[in-house]
Amino acid sequence: MELKGALKPSFRKRASELVQNHNLAILVVMETRVGGDRAREITSLLPFDGAIHTDTIGYAGGLWVLWNVDRVDIALLFSIEQKIHAEVKVRFINISWLFLAVYASPRNAERQVLWKNLMSVAELHNMPWVTAGDFNEPLLSEDKFGGRAKAKEWNKNQFGNIFIRKKNFMSRLNDIQRGLALRPSYFLVKLEDELLRDLDLILSQEEELWALKSKVNWMIQGDRNTTFYHVSTLVRWRRNQIMAIKNAVEDWICEEREIKDFIRCGFDQIFLSSFSCVPRMDPVVSQWQPRLSDSEKESISVGAFEEEIKAALGL
Incomplete structure (x- = not known):
């Protein structure tokens, strides 16, 4: 059984209901759009003891396999962004099988890499093999x-x-x-x-x-190579550009040169000090300030004698 939308507020509740209603031993979560520490933080709150995560591709993709260690033991064999390949051992009855969780890329070139990898894996074993997930491969062109x-x-x-x-x-x-x-x-x-x-x-x-x-x-x-692909590329390129920016009085700046000057001035204000530099001057000594005499200055500038060292150490 699959579950999507790991970042939704209702995700934890839905996952718990699935486990309770269907007595799940293994759960696959696809298109999580979250990885790293955040993924581990979310899965630690779910009613499962074991977890395997794949990395996301930016803010897309992501695949988790979660399981109950009291019922199955899962050992990771190999994982990439599109799949998790593991060996499953069912406790108490000593049965083992291979498990493949897949969330294939919608891009044809990346799916071809996945299929070639699966064909290579299939030639290396003869164990029972269970596959779950989404291959993004419609059976019919009409679909x-x-x-x-x-x-x-x-x-x-x-x-x-x-x-x-x-x-x-x-x-x-x-x-x-x-x-x-x-x-x-x-x-x-x-x-x-x-x-x-x-x-x-x-x-x-x-x-x-x-x-x-x-x-x-x-x-x-x-x-x-379609209009959709090129328009998507242009939209992303324009989104990554700064076409206009507001100045300190909330007026829009649209000229490229003025935008550059405004951003440069902003950094100048952050990293440059507004204090003026003044030449270093000798301190002015007040006649009421306690001062050392010449003989006192000479006595404290002389090195320590051996007898003084021994007396200080109590020798």
Whole structure:
């Protein structure tokens, strides 16, 4: 059984319910989008004793295999960003088998690397082999190139066209807020709170829909030499550029030279001191300040004698 969305607030509760309802010994979590210490922190809160994590590719990917050590013993054989390959030993009945957890890349070139790796592994053993996950390989071309229509159909069946619902809710909310501005009432305040809660749900559903559409686009076109790929590249390039910036008085600066000067001045203000340099002067000694006489200065500047050292040490 698979579980997605490791960063969602409801993830821990859903994982616990899966374990309780299905008596899971092994759990695979795909597309976690989190790795390193953060991944270990999340899995330490789940009802499992063992865990294997793969690294994410930026903010994408990520694969976890979690298990209950009282029921199975899992030894990692090999792992990359797209898969975790391990040997599973079932306790008390002495049965062993190979387990492969996969979340394949939507890019064809990276999937080819995965398939070649799997063919090499298959030639090295004859043990029972269980595979779980997502290979991102549609069996039929209709499943792949019909993705957009299916996404629209899913939106309509699941949410009743989320965009129309969002527009209607925003219109109702604006009407209620205008009414509150003219004549406040407890009924309108309560109705506004209810609409805001419903609007939060709609916005969450809209985010889920856009995530689905984004995945469909990558599955259909990926890194092929298409308009989608080139537009995606241009969007990312523009996103990484600073096209405008606000100055200290909240005015937008759009000229490239002015932007550079503004950023440079900002660093100058951080790392340069505003204090002026003054020449070093000899300290002025007040006539009321205690001073050493010439004989006292001479006596403390003389080296210590052997007798003085012995007397100080009590010898």
